[in-house]
């Protein structure tokens with residue numbers, strides 16, 4: 001019985017179709033899986049049909065990962081058990097996708113100025129019909145030989161302070177939480193350890209997230225050491241938040257795998273119970 005509450009498909013920047021993701025989850029003995037694509041719920045219907053058609057023993061948790069603005073920073077909020085037919089949710093996601101398109105055009109322009117032509121078209125080709133992300137630009141740049149790995153290309157071109165970085169303009173954090181609630185879901189602060197915040201700022205973020213009605217935060221990912229899980233679980237408990245766990249799986253790699261190493265520290269309250 002493994003629960004994994006954070007994963008991506010080809011409908012955002014993941015590499016697997018919803019069907020392949022589900023098959024892989026079952027091979028890895030996962031019994032509860034949330035699909036949480038960036039700013040889209042388009043994978044959910046496909047996933048549900050695959051489970052029903054093949055009578056698969058998997059509980060699908062309908063989810064979405066919303067990119068949010070927190071002051072000048074960007075943080076991610078995962079919505080779990082959302083009703084994807086909620087008009088307020090779809091209106092928000094439509095706006096986010098529009099902003100993704102506008103940002104992509106601007107990223108393309110900046111790279112063009114830096115003598116890297118064709119990046120917008122290249123990223124669009126990698127995205128297909130998916131919500132376009134910086135990961136699609138990264139794939140194009142690796143293909144062009146601009147750096148060897150996605151990580152290196154982010155460091156050189158796409159992260160804050162670099163040529164191809166465009167400050168985002170996402171929905172405000174409290175508004176994303178409110179819309180997730182309108183859609184009947186639980187709002188979970190995603191990967192709080194990845195925002196490069198000092199512990200003072202991390203506390204401030206978690207406090208404001210809880211204040212705005214947030215329900216839980218992720219305390220366990222695949223490669224996270226026990227002491228960090230403990231620290232995050234205690235921080236969550238302090239703020240009255242429940243605990244979540246998820247691989248943030250995008251594609252098979254040595255670093256992240258569906259369901260791997262997902263467990264909560266003793267005493268943490270699981271968001272799924």
Ligand code: AMP
Pocket residue numbers: 013038067132133134135150151152154155250
């Ligand atoms: P976006 O939401 O369009 O800003 O795209 C961000 C996505 O790019 C994230 O969801 C990750 O999947 C991916 N990403 C961000 N930073 C890195 C990195 N350093 N290496 C590889 N992928 C990254």
Ligand code: MN
Pocket residue numbers: 008013038133135250
């Ligand atoms: Mn991603």
Ligand code: MN
Pocket residue numbers: 065076190191
């Ligand atoms: Mn994220």
Ligand code: MN
Pocket residue numbers: 006007008065248
């Ligand atoms: Mn994610």
